[in-house]
Amino acid sequence: MMTDTDGEIPVTIISGSLGAGKTTLLNHLLSSADRTLAVLVNDMGEVNVDAELVAEGSELDVDDGVAELSNGCICCELQDDLETAVVRLARDRSFDHLVVESSGISEPAPVARLFTTESRVAALYDVDTLVTVLDTPAFLEAFSGEGTPERRGDEDERPLSDLLVEQVEVSNLVLLNKADLCSDAALTEAEELVRALQPEAETIPTEFSAVDPDRLLAAGLFDPGRVNDLPGWKRALESADDDHGHDAEEGHGEHGHDEDGDRHGHHHPDEVYGVTSFVYRSRRPFHPERFATFLRNLPRAIVRAKGTAWIADTEMRVSIAQAGPSVRATAQGPWIASLPEVERDMYRSNRPDLEWDEDHGDRRTELVFIGTDYDEAALRATLEDALVTDEERETAFDGPFPTEQGEEVVIREP
Known part of the structure; x- marks a missing residue:
């Protein structure tokens, strides 16, 4: 004692x-x-x-x-x-x-x-x-x-x-x-x-x-x-980065977008008792309604989806958090690329490891999906179809995602 x-x-x-x-x-x-x-x-x-x-x-x-x-x-x-x-x-x-x-x-x-x-x-x-x-x-x-x-x-x-x-x-x-x-x-x-x-x-x-x-x-x-690095979705993301590197250059999808994963991280199994994961990345924004439809129709085989999405017609980084039947989206703050030049340069100088694209800056989608017995190819195809096309680049969109920092929106609930 x-x-x-x-x-x-x-x-x-x-x-x-x-x-x-x-x-x-x-x-x-x-x-x-x-x-x-x-x-x-x-x-x-x-x-x-x-x-x-x-x-x-x-x-x-x-x-x-x-x-x-x-x-x-x-x-x-x-x-x-x-x-x-x-x-x-x-x-x-x-x-x-x-x-x-x-x-x-x-x-x-x-x-x-x-x-x-x-x-x-x-x-x-x-x-x-x-x-x-x-x-x-x-x-x-x-x-x-x-x-x-x-x-x-x-x-x-x-x-x-x-x-x-x-x-x-x-x-x-x-x-x-x-x-x-x-x-x-x-x-x-x-x-x-x-x-x-x-x-x-x-x-x-x-x-x-x-x-x-x-x-x-x-x-x-x-x-x-x-304490902040324990979740499986973070492990899957780190595994994708380690295996393929952040700067891998990809081919162009049918919409002409550059996707630096996943084609850059084609299938990242966590292979834990049959549970697998994959990472999806894109440098082209999502069409708000098509992406919301994708999230609402996620199969029950997906246990966890987590990451950041680039949504067209908003300069907010949108965090996506799915847990079983629940899907929520939260506006985390503006993309650094959207800030005034002086502020943008200050942020970049303080973050030398920040991945930066010549055309899009830090704007990107990076999502991890974890589950069992899901059709990865079908999920990827639906994500591709949810991206904004070249013809839609100048279109004004209205969708269910949050646009004010800190705002949270329920995309799907049980």
């Missing part, structure tokens, strides 16, 4: 959708771990319920939201901001390991960054492992196309598939919980999906979130330098 807080305190961050089994996991850790834990419960309106469940069977002495459990552990309801809570715990309490249960409607990456960026928190704590608990049957249903996935709740109207993708993509360890409700084939499918979204994540099938505490509390799986 730790007697002081002069050294860095290890932290395990647990995420998962509502009902996945996070609280059951906390109870399991509290009853079976061979160390003293501090448990920070933060579940957006579920705090009181979760704190009561975590403390079930324990004597409580609640003071300012911090509950001393009979086994010497601590349960803290997040009544103020996270930073204040964890600093207070480190200063006032003695424990071996901090477990943070992030909100069921939030992603773990922002919580992890609090512990890794330059702050008073980072000086006190060291992130050990990012854990996502999946309700495995619900996870499979969210990507099956059968029925409508549930929403996350009133705080966020994005569908369940969005949440699940974001939580899995930044995980080091994924518990395939409720495995007893799944066939062997279903568990294999769930593992395939997890590895497609985050190739390096460890997966453990569990029933009632029962797992060896050392797999979560002393695993040392987290690398602070890679």
Whole structure:
């Protein structure tokens, strides 16, 4: 048991959708771990319920939201901001390991960054492992196309598939919980999906979130330098670049456009249990309506699509994010090529590695598609057909994509 807080305190961050089994996991850790834990419960309106469940069977002495459990552990309801809570715990309490249960409607990456960026928190704590608990049957249903996935709740109207993708993509360890409700084939499918979204994540099938505490509390799986580089779509993009190089010159498609991938990255398999990926790049903009139609008709076999699209008649970089049945587009900001010359030159001088085309500047489409048993040739052909033709170059377009920085538009919803 730790007697002081002069050294860095290890932290395990647990995420998962509502009902996945996070609280059951906390109870399991509290009853079976061979160390003293501090448990920070933060579940957006579920705090009181979760704190009561975590403390079930324990004597409580609640003071300012911090509950001393009979086994010497601590349960803290997040009544103020996270930073204040964890600093207070480190200063006032003695424990071996901090477990943070992030909100069921939030992603773990922002919580992890609090512990890794330059702050008073980072000086006190060291992130050990990012854990996502999946309700495995619900996870499979969210990507099956059968029925409508549930929403996350009133705080966020994005569908369940969005949440699940974001939580899995930044995980080091994924518990395939409720495995007893799944066939062997279903568990294999769930593992395939997890590895497609985050190739390096460890997966453990569990029933009632029962797992060896050392797999979560002393695993040392987290690398602070890679918290933004874990998703499978980024790996696929990097693989395409490594294999073919950014500056490869391509032939011309039927519309006369230069495409520096993918023909430049013809098929980039991630070959993880049958899951494959490919990267599509183009230096010609999309026709807004034809591209929106393509996104609305993405086959269910595509689990994840992510990247940046060049949309005709707007100078905004549009981020595309598809997760199962959900597709959203967000205006990230203007293309550097669209800025006034002085500002453009300043940006370019500060980014010497920025890929720049003589005619189009930084304007380009770069999209990653991940899935199983999809027809890549058909998807590529439809993307080609969605590009603006030479005859349409001077046409004014109106479409569903966002045109103001920060604006988000739902292209397809369950």
